[in-house]
Amino acid sequence: MKLRVLVKYFIYIFLILLISFVLPRIIPGSPLSYNHNDTYILNQSLPEDTFNAFEEYYAPNEPFFNQFYKYLYNLSRFDFGYSFYYKLPVSNLIFGRLPWTLLLSFTSIVISSFVGISWAIKTSLLNKSSNFKIGMMIAIQSMPTFLVAILIQGVIAYKLKLLPAWGAYKPGTVFFTHTFYLDVLLHLILPLLTLILCEIPGIYILTYNSSQKIKKENYVIMARYLNIEDKQINQQFIFKNIIPEILGKLNIQLIYAITGSLFVEAIFSYPGIGQLLKSAASSRDYPLIQGILILTCFYGLIVNFIFEIVLKNNTEKY
Amino acid sequence: MIIKNLSRTKRICSFIIFIYIVIAIISNFIMPFSIDDFSSEILQTPSFKHILGTDEMGHDLFSLLLNGFKISILISIISGILSTTIGVILSFVSCYYKGIIDNTICHIANLLIIIPEIIIIMFFAIFASPTMINTILAIVFFSWTKVFKMARSKLMGYMDKNKVKYTFLIKGNIFDIFKKLYYDLYPVVITSFILQCNKAVMYETTLSFFGIGDPLSKTWGKLIKSAMNYENLFYDNVIFWYLFPPVICVFIYILSLSLLIFDEK
């Protein structure tokens, strides 16, 4: 069983690498597209030093398999190429920014799952739910994250000037002093708020549905027959069974959290990966966007892998 | 007759969607100004002539908004149809051939759920040349997974049914199966189509906002982007007629579609 899981993940990794390698070569209009039989055309559309870096990394003139081999070899050494825009190795850029993204996405997921799960369980156990509440949740969920970010930034930071509108800290502050931490916290509030707001509905609806399902399970109905106290039913039967159920689906939420945080960062100019994504998009920085894609893929894989193991251990207990 | 089975919320939602589509269709006739007409005075406040005022270049914002209906809904529906089709076809292929083909497609679908769709769509769109078609292709290619999953689980349930077994018995090919099961799949297809329309408009707006795609097309996302680029957006209430209308249009569209497919039970 364990082996099968591992094999599955190996296949996934291989597929991801294959997709990230093949896609740029088959997309119409791509600089690496095979419609260009020689690199002349590419050389006509990229600046000289960019072209050189590009050619060195992608080696578009070599046979397909050599290219793929080279690609894998480079990746195995964490060499994602050289960013055109920043003129720095992509890996340096990404790993330098990663802590900020992780800070934002993990804090938000911790808070929003706590709020979302407890709220949903509460409403569902007390039968207090209303279609209106669910409707509201769907309304928030259907807002694209970046639009929520724009609205929050515009109103709270620019219009009311309550909190800093961009960045993670004031430029030039000395690191690791008290003012610095305070500054970081102040700058964190708005992006975090946006992310939490966008994550709660998903978690809420998920939890609500699963607890409704469990409420209809036979053992809960049985417990009620046996006149076990409501409180005890909630704690002993329902709550304990909801947790593995939710854990099994929370991985998707975690993956959304990272994409959500990319967009939020782009709007709030938070110095995480999202900002890299934005500049990569506007400057057509191919190696950088490729690095970000691979990173998010691996993030998704790792999260999934961890949850698969956690889930296995949990479901076996009950 | 379908309408009657719907709850009140859903009836309202379908009415809103209907209105959207009507506006999209007639937008060309009710647009007070052409979208490449920038001869009006710049940055006017709303008036009878310019219901939502004008932007920094002298475009009539109301016309741009209407044009956004046309383009955004067109993109939404085209990508909705295409990605639903891909998803359904793949699910038939997967259920018919089973074995390794089924496995492979399932694995790819699982993988695409693990990878955030929007990232890979952006990846595709950045590499591709900036045209509307490529934006649609990017959305279509990478958002069929949910359709596939829904359709496949439904189909797998039908595979044991007698009519399917019978078709297999007389060595019917995939098209015969398709004919047999087409009607059963109908509700799933409708739901996933709406879901895909929803996603498409969300993704398109995001892409436009990030400056990916045709720089001169006037979608809602582009309108939001240009509003955000206007330096004095947060003064003199400009925000109410420049930024909010497209945001609200996107929001209501997505919301109505989501509520329409939300399972109330």
Added chain:
Amino acid sequence: MKKFISLIIILLLSLSLAACDTAGQTEKTEQPMTSEQGLKKTAREERVLRMDGDNLGYPSVFTSSPKGRGYLLVSFTFDTLVWKDETGVIPLIAKDWSISDDNKTYTFNLNENIKFTDGTPLTAEDVKFSFDYLKEHPYQWVSVAPVEQVTAVDEKTVQIVLNEVYVPFVTDIAGNVPIMPKHIWENVTEPEKFNTKEAIVGSGPLILESYDKESGVYIYNANKDYFMGEVQIDKLIMSSVKNTKEALVADEIDMASNVKYGEAMKLKEENSKYKVIEGPGLWVGRLYFNFGIEELNIKEVRQAMYYAINRDELVQKALKGAAEVGNPGHIHPTSEWYSSDIKNYDYDTETAIELLTSVGITDTNENGIVEYNGKDLSYEFIVPEEQVPLAELITKYLGDIGIKLEVKAMDQNTIASLIKEGKFTLAFNGHGSFGGDPVLLKGFVSEETAASTPQVTTQGGQNWHNEEFNTIFNQQIVELDREKRYELVGKLQNIISDELPTLTLYYKKSISAYNPEVFDGWFFTKDGVSLAVPTIHNKLIFVRGQWNK
């Protein structure tokens, strides 16, 4: 429940601290800490000036961006022989200079007490070395080609001999060659990769403390021993700010040099706390042609395009009034070299179509696009991302006369490189360094010339070629009589306005806003800082400004 919440908060805090730890460490390694500066805490509060800026690379001579702003960062740490302020040329390292009768030999007497920031005195040897070094390693900002020989007469006297008479020598070359310490640079063979702490030892008013290459934050400390006088600030922080005006109002920065014109005007209107100053428009926005395309070599095609573009509307709509309308003769109308004897192109679509027809370019197959020899006039038009509105206008204008454009938006640096390397068909971009001496017309000379201009102003690939223009250009560059030179420059403008090697669309106005309660005295330099860089970043402000906080 409450317990849980407090637990979450603690978790949050510790998480954030942990993340900052790692984030900070990566940046800390890049900080060459000046321990002395850190220790020497004076009694009064540290005077920290915060301003906006761009990420322009490591601010040493060869590693910074080739743009004017990149050079200005270099100028904070590296002084030159002479400099400019709002009145014109002033002495800097050289306290005075004399010119020989044949106008070919310049003798500079250096100030006595100048030291590099590592303590070594600056001597004539360093000056000679710097000129020689730039000759050996071509520098993208200034070319020393007109210089034949530099000799250090004694410790504080330098003699510079030119090949030929070169009128703008003092302003354009002596005012731009950064004087680098010989004892450091003599061993540097690859200056493009030289980015250590030693690479920023100069004699300027500021000393680089740290540079964060990812976010583009520059932190400078004052040079306490600066020979021009006491530096009025202790620390300068330049960072890339997202919304400059908001940052200024929110007191995140004290000087907004990148503020947009509309924003600045709004600020002026509603908030008298801030000062808004306008400078000369030394930034030109132009349409570039690739002369490798056959039909673009036809003068009438370029003229037709110019007729078809409504420049007034363009300035009003795409630039929101933050610019002046382009002059067909290329030179800025307020320049002392401007000539009004030029051909004018008032917006006239009819004439444009007639011109196209006159050279046989018409729409024969009725697809809405005109053809030349059966080929549609349909081009890819590259523009910087932030200029998409302009692209929309131009697409419409040229569409009216049957020329189809396909717009491709890219970031500005990419566009600049593509133009420099000639890899484009039609492009829009602009550049500074557009004021002062008419040597700036060098970009249109198709043969080798001794004249020196920054590389940002030139275009690559197949260039426009005009024999007459070349001859007159080379005549005027050695003409000492101002009247006669003006006449020649006027002729050059006439040729440009007729031939249109580029379509001059507009001149951007420069504007800055600042908080005078923190630091006052900002000024715009006459003809722009250095080689007409149209910004407010003149290093003299650090000595001359008043700290008011």
